[in-house]
Amino acid sequence: MRLGVRIKLGARRMAILTSAVLALAACEREERSTRVDPPVAAALDAVAVMPNGIGGRPPEVHAALGKPYRSNAYQLSQGKQLYEWFGCQSCHADGQGGSGPSLIDGWWEYGPDLVSIYVSIRDGRPHGMPSFRNRLTNDQIWQLAGYIQVLGAYSADTAAPSRSDRPQTRPAENRAPATMAPH
Amino acid sequence: MSSDARPRGLRDHQLDDAAGAEALERTWRTPSGWRGFFTTVDHKIIGRRYIVTAFIFLALGGILGLVMRLQLAWPEARYLDPDLYNQIFTMHGSNMMFLFAVPVMEAMGVYLVPLMVGTRNIAFPRLNAFSYWIYLAGGLLLWISFALGMAPDVGWFAYVPLSGPQYGAGKRADIWAQMITFTELSALAVAVEIVVTVLKQRAPGMSLDRMPLFVWTMLVTAFVIILAMPAIMIASTSLILDRLVGTHFFNPAEGGDVLLWQHLFWFFGHPEVYIIFLPAVGMISTILATFSRRPVFGYEPMVLALVGTALLAFGLWVHHMFTTGLPRVAEGFFTASSMAIAVPSGLQIFCWIVTLWYGRPVYRTPLLYVLAFFFTFIIGGMTGVMVASVPLDTQLHDTYFVVAHFHYVLIGGAVFPLLGAVHYWFPKITGRMPSERLGRWSVALTFIGFNLTFFPMHLLGLQGMTRRIYTYQAEMGWGGLNLFVSLSALVLAAGFLVFFVNLGRAARHGEPAGDNPWGAPTLEWATASPPPPYNFAMIPVVRSAHPLWDDEEVLPVASGLRVDRRELLVTRVTDARPEARESSPRNSIWPFWSAVATTIMLISSIFTPWAVVWGAVPIAIALTFWFWPRGMPEEES
Numbered sequence: 001m002r003l004g005v006r007i008k009l010g011a012r013r014m015a016i017l018t019s020a021v022l023a024l025a026a027c028e029r030e031e032r033s034t035r036v037d038p039p040v041a042a043a044l045d046a047v048a049v050m051p052n053g054i055g056g057r058p059p060e061v062h063a064a065l066g067k068p069y070r071s072n073a074y075q076l077s078q079g080k081q082l083y084e085w086f087g088c089q090s091c092h093a094d095g096q097g098g099s100g101p102s103l104i105d106g107w108w109e110y111g112p113d114l115v116s117i118y119v120s121i122r123d124g125r126p127h128g129m130p131s132f133r134n135r136l137t138n139d140q141i142w143q144l145a146g147y148i149q150v151l152g153a154y155s156a157d158t159a160a161p162s163r164s165d166r167p168q169t170r171p172a173e174n175r176a177p178a179t180m181a182p183h
Numbered sequence: 184m185s186s187d188a189r190p191r192g193l194r195d196h197q198l199d200d201a202a203g204a205e206a207l208e209r210t211w212r213t214p215s216g217w218r219g220f221f222t223t224v225d226h227k228i229i230g231r232r233y234i235v236t237a238f239i240f241l242a243l244g245g246i247l248g249l250v251m252r253l254q255l256a257w258p259e260a261r262y263l264d265p266d267l268y269n270q271i272f273t274m275h276g277s278n279m280m281f282l283f284a285v286p287v288m289e290a291m292g293v294y295l296v297p298l299m300v301g302t303r304n305i306a307f308p309r310l311n312a313f314s315y316w317i318y319l320a321g322g323l324l325l326w327i328s329f330a331l332g333m334a335p336d337v338g339w340f341a342y343v344p345l346s347g348p349q350y351g352a353g354k355r356a357d358i359w360a361q362m363i364t365f366t367e368l369s370a371l372a373v374a375v376e377i378v379v380t381v382l383k384q385r386a387p388g389m390s391l392d393r394m395p396l397f398v399w400t401m402l403v404t405a406f407v408i409i410l411a412m413p414a415i416m417i418a419s420t421s422l423i424l425d426r427l428v429g430t431h432f433f434n435p436a437e438g439g440d441v442l443l444w445q446h447l448f449w450f451f452g453h454p455e456v457y458i459i460f461l462p463a464v465g466m467i468s469t470i471l472a473t474f475s476r477r478p479v480f481g482y483e484p485m486v487l488a489l490v491g492t493a494l495l496a497f498g499l500w501v502h503h504m505f506t507t508g509l510p511r512v513a514e515g516f517f518t519a520s521s522m523a524i525a526v527p528s529g530l531q532i533f534c535w536i537v538t539l540w541y542g543r544p545v546y547r548t549p550l551l552y553v554l555a556f557f558f559t560f561i562i563g564g565m566t567g568v569m570v571a572s573v574p575l576d577t578q579l580h581d582t583y584f585v586v587a588h589f590h591y592v593l594i595g596g597a598v599f600p601l602l603g604a605v606h607y608w609f610p611k612i613t614g615r616m617p618s619e620r621l622g623r624w625s626v627a628l629t630f631i632g633f634n635l636t637f638f639p640m641h642l643l644g645l646q647g648m649t650r651r652i653y654t655y656q657a658e659m660g661w662g663g664l665n666l667f668v669s670l671s672a673l674v675l676a677a678g679f680l681v682f683f684v685n686l687g688r689a690a691r692h693g694e695p696a697g698d699n700p701w702g703a704p705t706l707e708w709a710t711a712s713p714p715p716p717y718n719f720a721m722i723p724v725v726r727s728a729h730p731l732w733d734d735e736e737v738l739p740v741a742s743g744l745r746v747d748r749r750e751l752l753v754t755r756v757t758d759a760r761p762e763a764r765e766s767s768p769r770n771s772i773w774p775f776w777s778a779v780a781t782t783i784m785l786i787s788s789i790f791t792p793w794a795v796v797w798g799a800v801p802i803a804i805a806l807t808f809w810f811w812p813r814g815m816p817e818e819e820s
Binding site: 029030031032034073074076077078158159161162163164165166167168171172174175 | 264426
């Protein structure tokens with residue numbers, strides 16, 4: 001009897017907790033911050049990269065913000081716009097790759113984690129990947145990095161962007177996976 | 184005598200008045216408590232619920248309007264950021280159009296039409312219950328998403344490509360589109376009920392030319408809904424498919440068309456204005472007749488103007504799209520048709536003026552609201568003719584001139600008559616009289632506040648202030664007028680507050696109204712206030728267009744309906760000759776569960792297309808229980 005009551009209470013608390021978490025998750029996915037405070041923007045660059053330039057520790061402020069660049073629909077769609085505006089397509093096409101490597105085949109030459117992608121865009125990589133340090137702000141590089149990770153994800157995310165109003169070359173990001181992993 | 188000792192098939196003429204009323208009460212009543220709350224199919228309870236819910240949405244939408252006015256009162260104010268401002272103007276528009284204006288007009292029909300045609304319940308009462316729950320779910324979806332900071336932010340007509348997959352990030356536009364699906368579902372359901380109720384359940388003798396004008400307007404409105412709503416249903420579904428599944432309805436690069444959205448939306452959106460306005464026309468005719476103490480002048484022209492307006496309403500949607508670069512011929516055609524709508528509208532206005540002229544007007548609150556309507560709506564109509572001309576519209580498109588115009592038409596043309604109508608029928612609905620003193624205050628405050636708020640917006644629009652901007656620079660020189668508008672909005676809000684206070688107080692402490700406090704001619708005043716669950720102890724027989732004026736002494740009645748089960752009279756479409764006794768459905772919980780299942784399916788389908796497949800299973804189960812046959816004959820000739 002006592003146990004039953006406790007379970008019931010627990011269930012109710014769980015229900016309240018779950019709905020609160022869901023509500024918060026919903027908020028974070030949909031929140032739109034159009035301008036990052038300058039100290040936050042500066043702190044976003046504080047990545048600690050491993051000596052070989054692959055992998056490392058993300059800036060503490062990213063976690064403190066709630067990792068918006070990977071889970072927030074608005075930030076991801078901004079990343080997608082930057083992908084088109086800054087000519088990523090000229091080498092990577094819509095992710096399939098061309099003169100640059102594919103971003104959707106599951107093979108990451110410099111690691112699949114956000115920090116590696118961030119560093120690739122910020123500093124560039126050998127064999128033609130240019131540095132975008134002086135062309136994009138820190139938070140824009142994060143937006144682009146988050147989008148590229150979503151682009152190559154194997155399961156679709158509800159926050160992922162949908163198709164573009166252009167001729168289609170692959171299924172939309174929210175209909176992933178676009179390509180199977182290489183053999 | 185217990186109920187099971189009664190012989191089956193007991194008819195009302197076999198009992199005396201008191202016993203008959205008692206038996207009818209037992210058959211038709213709604214159980215008290217939660218069970219009754221969720222199972223009721225009584226059109227009066229559901230109609231009342233609809234009206235109250237819609238007015239709550241009106242108040243919420245009004246608060247959003249005030250918040251926007253706060254932000255715009257000064258140049259470069261910092262109360263709202265652009266994202267929140269976008270959400271708020273979208274919420275304000277969507278809420279007022281889809282959750283207030285259309286549902287409240289239908290709600291008045293749900294409550295009044297069965298009473299006015301002298302029947303005991305609306306046709307398809309369970310569908311009616313279902314439609315309310317669906318409407319409520321749509322409203323909650325929109326407002327909960329707003330509370331979570333993920334409300335739609337693409338404007339109330341959600342143009343693609345802004346609302347499309349590329350630019351409408353997140354789930355905001357999907358929430359808007361699905362809210363539309365909810366409201367169109369409930370609107371279509373109510374429209375079907377009203378058409379059938381009006382055509383097949385009129386009291387014996389109420390031929391088409393004896394129908395009250397309000398019933399005519401509801402019938403015409405219901406047909407407009409049935410013809411217009413499918414367009415928006417296609418539009419909102421295509422939008423969700425584009426966004427979620429990646430179809431290309433609105434993607435020109437793959438053979439879709441961006442303008443297709445605007446055509447589909449306004450093919451619904453323009454008739455929607457008349458879905459809101461036509462019931463108001465019926466309310467005005469009803470109030471005018473009662474308070475002028477004479478029938479409305481020109482019954483046939485009024486009905487023809489009504490039908491003419493409804494037909495023309497489908498031929499002028501393109502005037503919302505004059506700046507999209509359409510062919511000249513199309514622009515000319517739709518300018519002409521837009522101006523043509525002034526003919527039936529003007530005809531109605533003149534009929535009303537003649538009615539007032541030759542009547543002996545009694546200036547009570549409802550009539551004062553109608554007078555406020557005349558002044559406001561005529562200004563709105565004239566600015567309408569202005570924006571119907573292409574050169575002027577090209578200049579004024581998306582400015583505050585347009586904002587002023589449609590508020591004049593919608594508030595002046597529909598909300599003032601509606602407030603008057605609520606005041607007018609309030610004694611019937613609650614059995615108590617609202618205060619005349621407070622009523623006059625509310626008319627004065629809303630009328631003056633409205634004109635002071637919205638007239639300056641014409642000027643702001645002419646000065647170039649565009650709509651949907653969240654702030655403006657001091658150098659633009661709009662600051663003074665905007666501050667004046669914002670202060671006037673407080674007067675308007677005070678008027679609405681007085682209106683709500685008046686009705687809230689009257690509902691508890693008002694003087695008892697009696698059956699027919701205004702001396703009105705139509706059938707709803709022939710029964711008690713508030714009406715009993717069965718509406719009429721005996722079905723009235725109608726011998727003229729104004730039964731309570733012409734049959735001053737006693738209303739003739741028809742008898743022979745059974746009292747031990749829910750029965751009503753089905754009559755012929757044209758002359759309302761009795762055809763059959765038809766059973767009316769009993770209370771049921773299944774419309775509620777069907778609505779819950781539908782809600783789960785529709786909301787989940789924002790996130791995954793598979794929800795449509797799996798969500799259909801609970802809906803099918805709920806519908807199966809809803810329509811489970813009872814093994815009883817439905818009708819007897």
